[in-house]
Amino acid sequence: MASLQRVFGKNSAYWLIGPAAVWLAIFFLFPMLSLLTTSLSDPAGSPIYGYDLTWRLQNYFEAISDYWPYMVRSLIYAGIATLLCLVLGYVLAYAIAFKAGRWKNVMLVLVIAPFFTSFLVRTLSWKLILADNGWLVESLQWLHILGEDGRLLATPFAVVMGLTYNFLPFMILPLYTSLEKIDPRLNEAAADLYSSPWQRFTKVIWPLSIPGVVGGTLLTFIPASGDYINSDLLGNPNTQMVGNKIQTLFTDASDYPHAAALSVILMVLIVGMVLFYVRRAGTEDLL
Amino acid sequence: MSLADGVRGDLKLTGLHKRYPNGFVAVQSLDLVIPQGSFFALLGPSGCGKTTTLRMVAGLEDVTKGSIHIGEQDITTAKPYKRPVNTVFQNYALFPHLTIAENVAFGPKRRGVKDPKGSVKEILALTELTEQANKKPAQLSGGQQQRVALARALINRPDVLLLDEPLGALDLKLRRAMQIELKRIQEEVGLTFVHVTHDQEEAMTMADTVAVMNEGRIEQLGAPYELYTNPHTTFVANFLGRTNLIKGTVLGREGSGADEVVKVDMHGTVASIKASRVHTDAKEGWVGIRPEKVLIQPEGQAIDAPGAALSGAVVVDVSYIGVSTDYVLRMPWGQEITCFEQNTGRRGGLIPVGTKVDVSWRPEFAFLLDSAQDAEAGIVEED
Amino acid sequence: MSEVPQEEEQKKGVSRRGLIIGGGVAAAGVAGFALLNRGGGGNAAGDCVTTDLSDTEATLNMSNWPEYVDEDDGDYVSTLTTFEQETGIDVTYTPDVNDNVEFFAKVRNQLGACQPTGRDMFVLTDWMAARMIDAGWIQKLDKANIPNVDKNLISSLQGVGWDPNREYSAPWQSGFTGIAYNKSLVGEVATMDELLTRSDLKGKITLLTEMRDTMGLMLLAEGADPANFTSDQWGNALEKLSKARTDGQVRAFTGNEYVNDLAAGNIAACVAWSGDVAAAEDENLVFLPPEEGMMIWSDNMIVPVQGMHKTNAEKLIDFYYDPVQAAKLAAYVWYVCPVEGAQAEMEKIDPSLVDNPLIFPTADFLASTHNFMALSEADAAKYEQEFADVIG
Secondary structure: OHHHHHHHOOOHHHHHHHHHHHHHHHHHHHHHHHHHHHHOEOOOOEOOOEOOEOOOOHHHHHHHHHHHHHHHHHHHHHHHHHHHHHHHHHHHHHHHHHHOHHHHHHHHHHHHHHHHOOHHHHHHHHHHHHOOOOHHHHHHHHOOOOOOOOOOOOOHHHHHHHHHHHHHHHHHHHHHHHHHOOOHHHHHHHHHOOOOHHHHHHHHHHHHHHHHHHHHHHHHHHHHHHOOHHHHHHOOHHHOOHHHHHHHHHOOOOOHHHHHHHHHHHHHHHHHHHHHHHHHHOOHHHO | OOOOOOOOOOEEEEEEEEEOOOOOEEEEEEEEEEOOOOEEEEEOOOOOOHHHHHHHHHOOOOOOEEEEEEOOEEOOOOOHHHOOEEEEEOOEOOOOOOOHHHHHHHHHHHOOOOOOHHHHHHHHHHOOOHHHOOOOHHHOOHHHHHHHHHHHHHOOOOOEEEEEOOOOOOOHHHHHHHHHHHHHHHHHHOOEEEEEEOOHHHHHHHOOEEEEEEOOEEEEEEOHHHHHHOOOOHHHHHHOOOOEEEEEEEEEEEOOHHHOEEEEEEOOEEEEEEHHHEOOOOOEEEEEEOHHHOEEEEOOOOOOOOOOOEEEEEEEEEEEOOOEEEEEEEOOOOOEEEEEEEOOOOOOOOOOOOOEEEEEOOHHHOEEEEOOOOOOOOOOOOO | OOHHHHHHHOOOOOOHHHHHHHHHHHHHHHHHHHHHOOOOOHHHHHHHOOOOOOOOOOEEEEEOOOOOOOOOEOOEOOHHHHHHHHHOOEEEEEOOOOOHHHHHHHHHHHHHOOOOOOOOEEEEEHHHHHHHHHOOOEOOOOHHHOHHHHHHEOHHHOOEOOEOOOOOOEEEEEEEEEEEEEOOOOOOOOOHHHHHHOHHHOOOEEEEOOHHHHHHHHHHHOOOEOOEOOHHHHHHHHHHHHHHHHOOOEEEEEOOOHHHHHHHOOOOEEEEEHHHHHHOOOOOEEEEOOOOOEEEEEEEEEOEOOOOOHHHHHHHHHHHOOHHHHHHHHHHHOOEOOEOOHHHHHHHHOHHHOOOOOOOOOHHHHHOEEOOOOOOHHHHHHHHHHHHHHHO
């Protein structure tokens, strides 16, 4: 603030902050209030005639007791997907940062290339790849990796795979940024100081890449745990995540209060987990 | 405190050769023995292969041909982390996420030392870093970081400590101080130090032995005094300080044994050069003389030198530096030579520009180099 | 709200007082927001009807289900193009109704707040059309502008319970809900019980997210009448569905997209709408009525109160009630044609379809079909929630 004032004069700092503040007020605060209001309303109302705000906290308890398995499933799927993204993304980001040489930029463009097509289309194309009569399933059956009746589509595997695929770039980019900042001579210094390749990784590269790991896992885990597209397109009714449940409650069941309560719970849960995680990782300054 | 215990041995490089995949040959058939416990400097301009040599010793660069031994142990292909060698990196490469104490304890921990606290304390005291033990590298000054890098390597009591331009990032004053400091520490711990630098003054101040490298080869190896006063090539002559090189024709030899001299005609004046300082067999040669060995006197006044005086030189430039004065003289044949004169006060002033002067030097200071060599080789661009 | 402060309280640096103030501000915000945002429904509707701009703007925005209209193809000129040529009205036809409730969620906020949805006409299934008319969100049609409807609407669809005089709606097509299977993958699937329990179909079937379609067939399989069932019967049917789902028999609950999965072999059988299967033009796909009976329904053209081109919409309705156009459409989409006289016209287009009961059902055929009970708003909400809990 002080420096802004110095540059732009006494009141202009407010002008500079203004547009973003207004934007947030309209597109964050307002929907949040709407969500909170709905979540505390009487579910006896209907989407047509509206809901009465009765400060009904039971909505929250009911949402938890009825839908906790979806919550747990979401966290598990998102957790596995995040872990897979971390392993795959780390190797790739490491390769790009230290081994890619002049191909660095090309590889980075390839990493973000999927963003040039829509999320939905990319996920739908996986339906084709994983289809029961598709080449992939048939090859795996031929190799006896999958049984005769085995399938990939509409399984938890497909959902986790879809999540991993869709959120991988969000893992790679922060990892790359933080790996790229590491002086390669630190690796040499560690080698010089009696570190085996594995020790070089665990004692030097990994600790120095923690900011990227934290950023990447957050950017992957948060949207993955709220995602419903992957489960919707690649899963089955028994792989539904909390996002699907919220969607069903809003659309099919027209039960807005419980849907809103579930959304708020998910949000609070994720914020809580993120705070805990970031604290443990000692990277508060990231937030 | 002495870290050098037990039998170690000399560092021996035999036919060491490095060729990069792109075809560039950085080091050509290098043979070198660095005695245990010595402070050895590899001196040369950038790209001369000195750093590549160092990295091959450290194991950070593969050896194309040749071998590296420490004592009897062949470490040519050993993994870097299995060599009894440690490096002080240019810009130090300190681990930014670790405290100073943790940085220093890094090596011992990897080697399985259970509780390195004692030795860490000791080495931090040696390098005057006790106060900084719990700080992170970023909180330290350049000189302190340099000492951390040193401590981090020294604590491992390596057979050979490699220093890659360790003082390059420091300002001049600090660099001077650290030169003395490094020398002190080396004497205290008694380990073999191999110091890579492009700074001839730094190499000469610190090292027992200096190897001057150029284009992947060693041009000359020896004690600093020997290298400076009796360079074998124009490159060494120029790279280690400044030199006047005057074209001369060899007339013949006189005397024998230690008194043998070679007579050289320089544009009509005959000079005598000790045979041990003659490094060419050709008819032509460069007569080399360091500027501070050049004596001048206004025409007609006596010069305190037994050799033949060159007359007819004119002072074209005078730079008064305080402790000394630099004169640029134009010789009768057009060449300009330099003379550094100590301001002892005897002259009682400066010789003004335009004064005709006689030029001479004590014959034992001149040397004769191969005239086929470039007179400009090894001249360092002022940066 | 209550969770937030509890968690936050344990943090350093956030004072209890700050939290109380923060909580108070949030609560005040919620209360204020609720006041601003009250109601939204029905009562406001009467005075919400917008001015008709049809005189000055020759456009029409229409939302319909996917695969529900014929398309230009080579020399073939579609009914929609014919309409545009004849009337000069530019029709923006969007197939964005995949599911009644989903579409409802899309437009409810605007309709409730008396805001335009950008659409002049929707095509929605009976019960949803009924719900919207009941909410006062739908404009009355001007009978004078749609003489063909009065003249040609088949008798079985005249005067439905929710719109006795067809003042608000006109059927687009009717259809049946039954079973479809891919005969290249499995043998005939004759009943809902087979569909839900046969082991060769495990993980290979889909059901519809439309509660009335799926549950209608489930109730029939239960021996109940979908038009008049008890809550016990509902409970049993739902129980059976839930079991099939938990057992992994059901691969997904879907909207219109099941056809692709059926053709691709990702599913072997499903609950399906009659016309979709025929329109897929895949000889392996078979639609059949389950032995216990089928559901029948209609999708209806309705004009929302904020639809700004009502007269244009009426022109389109009247156009499609011309037997010539109706036959042409029916021959393409293979759904039940609601237009009298279309059967005679079909003779000229494709004689093989004249006696197809899926397009021109006979009285006998219709006897085996069932409607879903009209539900009160409260019952509908209850059943929909229970159904949603099972499928999602």
